[in-house]
Amino acid sequence: MTVQENLQNIQADHVLDTKGLSCPMPLLKVKKTLKTMKKGQVLEVHGTDPGSKNDIPNYCEKHGYQFLGYEDHPENYTRYFIQIE
């Protein structure tokens, strides 16, 4: 089973759209949204900034959020999945 199939089964509790925004707006919004969510919930982020592929996993690792992975969507954006531990 690939990681992508794995991600496709995830039901996100909240979807955050940051398409078209560039550094630092996507991460700023992710940080704000994560703060409003409950334990066990999953946040799905849509973004187009290449920097987010480093920023979001790094941020999660350092702040105790579970980064579930990302996948590139055919419509030219990337989906990121984060779970609150």
Add this chain to the structure above:
Amino acid sequence: MIPEGVDTQAECAAASKQDKDMTEHTSFIKGEIEKAHRTVFLTPWPAWVSGVFLAFLALLIFMWWHTWGIAGGFANWGDWFFYRLGLYESAPQRGVLLNGMSVSNIGLLVGAFASALMSRQFAVHRAPRWEYGKGLVGGGLMGVGAAIAAGCNVGGFYSALGMLDLGGAMMMLGLFAGAYLGLRYLLWEMENVGQNGQGATGPGGKSSKDWSGLAPYVGVLVFILMLVAFQVYNWLGQTQMGGLLFFGFLIGLVMHRGRFCFANAFREPFMTGDSTMMRGVIVSLMIYALGVAAMKWAYIQPPGAGVYHPFWMGSLIGGVIFGFGMLLAGGCASGSLWRAGEGHLKLWLALGGFFLTNSPTGRLLDQSGAREILGGGVFIPDIVTWQGGLTLFYLLCAGIMLLLVWNEQTEKFTAF
């Protein structure tokens, strides 16, 4: 006599073995190239690795020409723009392709473009209208700040501090303050400006997917064109400019691969507490200053080289304005250049804003005599000798590192 058949058979066997060897060699080389490509272009570089290479390249520029900077190149573009419009009476001294900083800026942008192609990350990234506005205004503020501080994040801070000019330290304080204020503004904007305005629904990036397999080859082609350009400069008797173009190109590549970003460095300690990028900047400075000290102490370059930053008022005020601007734009002078090379249209507008304000603000300061009030260059070894100056510099670096790591653990300075 040996029958012919045997001979042919042996020859055949030898030939087929040679063929096999050839394919093995070819596939070995192909495999190694793919591996190298993956290591250099598909795996992101840690910030400090970019920092080490950056220091090395900045030192090469210092040996080859003089202090590396960026804003001076933008000033040149602005001077030409306003001269062509008929607003300035005299033409700039040097053309866009013969002004050192302008040439290394062009190299940096093209280097980032080539690097983005090699990494298959190049795409035309469009942004919502609101973000374009922020790019233009942020770039404009950076232009004003860089004019007041006699340099941007590179010339006014990185190179100035590397040259052991006290103004660089003052601009660092200003940049921290400006980045903090800029972050407060972004937080306010996030809460108060309507969602439709700031464009969570904005257009996404146009992908390069359909030709992403080809992109690395185009990247190699750009690199070859760069070598040709160097040779053309050489023929024209402008070898120094050709070298600056090439060093700029390498800086663009190094910065893009590590996503080396001074806006990130000054912002993250307040935003997430993360100090990875700032520590990369400090590591870079520690090497840069050591190399500069060696060259100046040995009189390879004059001790006063690159020491002209307006300590303290100009560097501080300029730093605050510049810091605020780079948060709005989402990139500093160097960051805007390499992101523009990666295809972000917002950062192209930031570059536009930068040169439109930098040139007239600089002129205004020169003509009004305000430069006198803003301050002048202070060479640290002149006050406390070389030994004292270097000791103080490394203590400052160690102190900032400690403060950054402490903040990372306690998040004392994070804004929200």
